[in-house]
Amino acid sequence: MRGKQEHSSRGQSRRPDRMADLLRQELARLLERDVKDPRIGFATLTSVVLSRDLRTARVYVSILGDEDQKCHSMEGLNAASNFLRYQIAQRLNLRYTPAIEFQLDRSAEVNERLDELLRRTKRSDK
Numbered sequence: 001m002r003g004k005q006e007h008s009s010r011g012q013s014r015r016p017d018r019m020a021d022l023l024r025q026e027l028a029r030l031l032e033r034d035v036k037d038p039r040i041g042f043a044t045l046t047s048v049v050l051s052r053d054l055r056t057a058r059v060y061v062s063i064l065g066d067e068d069q070k071c072h073s074m075e076g077l078n079a080a081s082n083f084l085r086y087q088i089a090q091r092l093n094l095r096y097t098p099a100i101e102f103q104l105d106r107s108a109e110v111n112e113r114l115d116e117l118l119r120r121t122k123r124s125d126k
Helices: 002-033 067-091 107-125
Strands: 043-050 056-063 099-104
Touching (some): 056 067, 067 099
Parallel strands (some): 056 099
16 A cells, blocks of 8 residues: 555656646747747746646746846746736646746856856966
8 A cells, every 4th residue: 555655646746847847848839939029039948847736837037138138028928927828728738727927047147157267266276
């Protein structure tokens, strides 16, 4: 009996990951093909994190450009969130369609800054 319980609990823990990946793929398609807001610019979806109850999807986005361009892109994405949620509801057969919250993913900027600091450290060691 214990084996069945472990298996079912493991299966449930993977479901949010599978759903998050499916949402990321579908949102990327929608942004590429159906969202025509010129403010969005060059936005790449990096990941989606679902809440435990699967009712909220935090969508992390990497955006090329300066801070002003990033701000405008985030405004465009937030303005499109209800449209995107509606489209997700139409395309995916989910009991609840999660609310979409966009978050700017700054991990690429942080990595770039760390690389620069490492290069400087290596040059000063010589």
